[in-house]
Amino acid sequence: MTVKQTLVVIGNGMVGQNFLTNLTASPIKDAFHIVTFCEESRPAYDRVHLSEFFAGKTAQELSLVEPGFFEQHDITIHIGDKASTIDRDAQTVTSAKGIVIHYDKLVLATGSYPFVPPVPGHDRPNCLVYRTIEDLEAMQSAAQSGKIGVVVGGGLLGLEAAKALKDLGLETHVVEFAPRLMAVQLDEAGGAMLRRKIEALGVTVHTGKNTSLITDGADCVNKMCFADGEELETDLILFSAGIRPRDDIARDCGLEVGARGGIVIDNQCRTSDKRIYAIGECALWNGMIYGLVAPGYAMARTVVADLAGGHPAASFTGADMSTKLKLMGVDVASIGDAHAKTQGAMVYTYQNGASEVYKRLVVSQDKKLLLGAVLVGDASGYGTLLQYCLNGIDLPENPDALILPARSDESVGLGPDALPMSAQICSCYDVTKDAVCQAIEAGCTTIGALKAQTKAATGCGGCAPLLKSVMNSELAKQGFTVNTDICEHFAYTRQDLYNLIMVEEIKTFDALLEKHGKGRGCDICKPAVGSILASYWNDYILKTEHLGLQDTNDTFLANMQKDGTYSVVPRITGGEISPDMLIALGQVGKKYKLYTKITGGQRVDLFGARVDQLPHIWKELIAAGFESGHAYGKSLRTVKSCVGSTWCRYGVDDSVGLAIELENRYKGLRSPHKIKFAVSGCTRECAEAQGKDVGVIATESGWNLYVCGNGGMKPRHADLFATSLDKATLIKYIDRFLSFYVRTADRLQRTSVWMENMEGGLDYLKSVIIEDKLGLCGQLELQMQHVIDTYQCEWKATIEDESKLKRFRHFINSDQADDNVVFVEERGQIRPADETERKHFTMVEVA
Amino acid sequence: MTPWVDVCSVDDLQPDSGVCALVDNLQVAIFYMPRESAVYALNNYDPIGKANVLSRGLIGDINGQPVVASPLYKQHFNLQTGVCLEDEAVTIPAYAIRIHNDRVEVNTRIMTADIAMDTTSSR
Ligand code: SRM
Ligand SMILES: Cc1cc2nc3c(=O)[nH]c(=O)nc-3n(C[C@H](O)[C@H](O)[C@H](O)COP(=O)(O)OP(=O)(O)OC[C@H]3O[C@@H](n4cnc5c(N)ncnc54)[C@H](O)[C@@H]3O)c2cc1C
Numbered sequence A: 001m002t003v004k005q006t007l008v009v010i011g012n013g014m015v016g017q018n019f020l021t022n023l024t025a026s027p028i029k030d031a032f033h034i035v036t037f038c039e040e041s042r043p044a045y046d047r048v049h050l051s052e053f054f055a056g057k058t059a060q061e062l063s064l065v066e067p068g069f070f071e072q073h074d075i076t077i078h079i080g081d082k083a084s085t086i087d088r089d090a091q092t093v094t095s096a097k098g099i100v101i102h103y104d105k106l107v108l109a110t111g112s113y114p115f116v117p118p119v120p121g122h123d124r125p126n127c128l129v130y131r132t133i134e135d136l137e138a139m140q141s142a143a144q145s146g147k148i149g150v151v152v153g154g155g156l157l158g159l160e161a162a163k164a165l166k167d168l169g170l171e172t173h174v175v176e177f178a179p180r181l182m183a184v185q186l187d188e189a190g191g192a193m194l195r196r197k198i199e200a201l202g203v204t205v206h207t208g209k210n211t212s213l214i215t216d217g218a219d220c221v222n223k224m225c226f227a228d229g230e231e232l233e234t235d236l237i238l239f240s241a242g243i244r245p246r247d248d249i250a251r252d253c254g255l256e257v258g259a260r261g262g263i264v265i266d267n268q269c270r271t272s273d274k275r276i277y278a279i280g281e282c283a284l285w286n287g288m289i290y291g292l293v294a295p296g297y298a299m300a301r302t303v304v305a306d307l308a309g310g311h312p313a314a315s316f317t318g319a320d321m322s323t324k325l326k327l328m329g330v331d332v333a334s335i336g337d338a339h340a341k342t343q344g345a346m347v348y349t350y351q352n353g354a355s356e357v358y359k360r361l362v363v364s365q366d367k368k369l370l371l372g373a374v375l376v377g378d379a380s381g382y383g384t385l386l387q388y389c390l391n392g393i394d395l396p397e398n399p400d401a402l403i404l405p406a407r408s409d410e411s412v413g414l415g416p417d418a419l420p421m422s423a424q425i426c427s428c429y430d431v432t433k434d435a436v437c438q439a440i441e442a443g444c445t446t447i448g449a450l451k452a453q454t455k456a457a458t459g460c461g462g463c464a465p466l467l468k469s470v471m472n473s474e475l476a477k478q479g480f481t482v483n484t485d486i487c488e489h490f491a492y493t494r495q496d497l498y499n500l501i502m503v504e505e506i507k508t509f510d511a512l513l514e515k516h517g518k519g520r521g522c523d524i525c526k527p528a529v530g531s532i533l534a535s536y537w538n539d540y541i542l543k544t545e546h547l548g549l550q551d552t553n554d555t556f557l558a559n560m561q562k563d564g565t566y567s568v569v570p571r572i573t574g575g576e577i578s579p580d581m582l583i584a585l586g587q588v589g590k591k592y593k594l595y596t597k598i599t600g601g602q603r604v605d606l607f608g609a610r611v612d613q614l615p616h617i618w619k620e621l622i623a624a625g626f627e628s629g630h631a632y633g634k635s636l637r638t639v640k641s642c643v644g645s646t647w648c649r650y651g652v653d654d655s656v657g658l659a660i661e662l663e664n665r666y667k668g669l670r671s672p673h674k675i676k677f678a679v680s681g682c683t684r685e686c687a688e689a690q691g692k693d694v695g696v697i698a699t700e701s702g703w704n705l706y707v708c709g710n711g712g713m714k715p716r717h718a719d720l721f722a723t724s725l726d727k728a729t730l731i732k733y734i735d736r737f738l739s740f741y742v743r744t745a746d747r748l749q750r751t752s753v754w755m756e757n758m759e760g761g762l763d764y765l766k767s768v769i770i771e772d773k774l775g776l777c778g779q780l781e782l783q784m785q786h787v788i789d790t791y792q793c794e795w796k797a798t799i800e801d802e803s804k805l806k807r808f809r810h811f812i813n814s815d816q817a818d819d820n821v822v823f824v825e826e827r828g829q830i831r832p833a834d835e836t837e838r839k840h841f842t843m844v845e846v847a
Numbered sequence B: 001m002t003p004w005v006d007v008c009s010v011d012d013l014q015p016d017s018g019v020c021a022l023v024d025n026l027q028v029a030i031f032y033m034p035r036e037s038a039v040y041a042l043n044n045y046d047p048i049g050k051a052n053v054l055s056r057g058l059i060g061d062i063n064g065q066p067v068v069a070s071p072l073y074k075q076h077f078n079l080q081t082g083v084c085l086e087d088e089a090v091t092i093p094a095y096a097i098r099i100h101n102d103r104v105e106v107n108t109r110i111m112t113a114d115i116a117m118d119t120t121s122s123r
């Protein structure tokens, strides 16, 4: 056995940790005993997504270290201990706490610190920086007592910080020394466009401003005085004026450092002492400090390769500094030589003042190569342009076509096929097109599998669209048909399963799995099959053999909310409710202290019920005459109505009456996705029927039927399906339409998407439903009649069955309630406490 | 080491589904797959959804690993190890559990990562 060498890593930041992860995944890990010094109070976390801390991400969630990582790999980590000196002769590192460690190899990953201009007063209270979790905590507490915040520095990070200040509720200013924002990445016109956009979002931008003094403010904690004599009062000042490499420890032990800082490294990331490497933001390569993670990760990989015996390809040869980001909702991107500094470079610009878009292309003298680009307001071309630039792909004859808005039929996008195999798809993890193709060949045919295999798209995520298009094009080339299996347990589509269940009269999931599937099932196939069984046989869904198939909402017949409590939605057919019923609802809400709200579906939702309260609440609601509203199921939700001819001076027919009749007819029907109806009394359409799966509008000559409308994520206007119908025909058509949908749609496919994917579309649907082209209509009607005849209120069935009530307890072995459910009061009602409130506020006692 | 805690009878479990038990002041989600006579115990807290809800998730298997899908945001957790399939950095405590004379017993001092699971029932 060979004796292990000791490898010491100073700094456990993003790059230090990435190095450890790479090293421990490599066979050479066994050659080393690894020790790391981590100055901060916690191991490495994701600084790139640091701002998400304000959106509620915890330090834990930002962590880059898998639980048990250090123990598992036998790495000694000294948390909260800073390496203070290196003795290169004795080959030892001494820490602030006095630990002395002998090293054989040493890796410096000390990162950088935010530069704070030495303005008098820069160390006054509430003068902060933006680098660590502690910095963010300090900002949070300073913001609590303040009204105004200023960011000094209008670069990438400064603007990100400005967004954070704005989100913290401060009046926000950005003060920039240079004459424009993002001076490093943008040219003048691009910077001006960005400024207009950012100002429109309510942030005041001051450019060309030199801060000369910070002193006591009159109204605020601080006052900034500028060289031009102007002043600005502010409570909080955040310096974001660039970074400086942390090279002290290297400088002190005589390693070579750059004139303006940074530990000098060669292509193997070695410092002037061959036993010592430097990686990440502390390292100076070829006169450059890279303030981004991707180059740091590339350096980390290089060192691992060099330790393994210096594979010749293992060298760091610079990195691309192109960036694309969304700053306060504004797309900004910069690629390569954005400032056209290359000899002979030519520039194309496109500026659209009306839509606030600015684009600039920098191309080589012969117009063959793309050297750089700037995009503001519309960065959709980033992926394509970056590939042109990085891979030296020949430009089209008229390069400006790449930045001009696409005209109807011409497509200038660079298809994934045009990329060479060496093209880098993911820069965070240095994944090439070649690696992606290999993974696909090895069987990764989904984005999930590709991500797991190659790590592509798991960093900043910016490359995900490109990865997907490469995958699709490769799959198509390899002759793959897109896999339509519902999941790994059944090699069938939902429609196949429906037909199997129908033809073979299968009544349980287990029977189906045994005959046609494998494994144990999952959260995809179980609810889908549960839904088919329910729509075909219409059994009580909580029967023991169906229970494990249902999503929690179906199992507890209520909708789970973010804190694990449930909402209760009784059916209020057509939105019609008597004062007595309203009072009864109010009484229940009051008794159980539930939050009550009118929903977008013309009924009332009662929120905040604990699982053990649900049966009690429903017992009272049922006694008062209510029944389940199926808000939890993939089933009929509501039939909205307008008041109609009964009261409205324009009403042509009784829309409320029809809405109630339809809702009662189809309530409880299980379907691939939820179904919504509406009935309007005239063409003014106050019930918004043309946005529903089924919409009905009264006309002088009868009912008009609309189908396949959708609100929600991708609104779709419904199609007129049949006109001037009498009620019997209307109902017949709807019966057939719904049965056909239930039979043939994919899981979680609303009627709108179902129809759009249907070959022949609306005309085909009409031929099936109206002309009975498939000869199916009789069956479809019978099927619906069966569901209607076997309807039962699931809540009524549940409270009448003692054995089913057993489930409605938080603990199987105790009557205690979940102590993580805490409410506070807002506008006179309860709401879930947020994380800070949980700690600080008194709880509202709940019945 | 504390002895095994008696939690409930096998009949109290929900076949192919979960229940939650209070064991040593911890919320423990217990899942039961009668066909394999397998039981699993995980902490009930969903660290992603931040609520005590895992016992109410759907169970099944993915790539041969037994899993529960969180009812809140649908991430899958391995029932034996507690590791999240979508994000391996997230792990929930998985406890030792066994069926002994038709009683369900949990030992929260033993994490299943440490021992081979003893799910062999004496039924
Ligand atoms: C309560 C309610 C909001 C409100 O306070 O008003 C609501 C609440 C939810 N909606 Fe909705 N939607 C509500 C009306 C709507 C409407 C308006 C309407 O029905 O007229 C729409 C647009 C119309 C439509 O669906 O076409 C709507 C479109 C959605 C969508 C997007 C569907 C789509 O096809 O794009 C989702 C997500 C989904 O279903 O996948 C959704 C999902 C949800 C979920 C289930 C989200 C979730 O998983 O927790 C919410 C659960 C409610 C609960 O706990 O009770 N909700 N949702 C409304 C209940 C209506 C009712 O009485 O049943
Ligand atoms: C808010 C914010 C947003 C960002 N956004 C992006 C982005 O979108 N894209 C991008 O590519 N980059 C971004 N960055 C930059 C990115 O975070 C850095 O490039 C990356 O963190 C550099 O990693 P590092 O390991 O070199 O330095 P760090 O992550 O700073 O780690 C260095 C660590 O070493 C410790 N240390 C220093 N000296 C010692 C010592 N003597 N002993 C012990 N420990 C020591 C430090 O305390 C620190 O924890 C962002 C940075 C911030 C702050």
Ligand code: SF4
Pocket (backbone or CB within 6 Å): none
């Ligand atoms: S719009 Fe979004 S937040 Fe509002 S109820 Fe619907 S799903 Fe919930």
Ligand code: FES
Pocket (backbone or CB within 6 Å): A425, A426, A427, A428, A429, A456, A457, A458, A459, A460, A461, A462, A463, A464
């Ligand atoms: S480029 Fe960041 S994840 Fe791929």
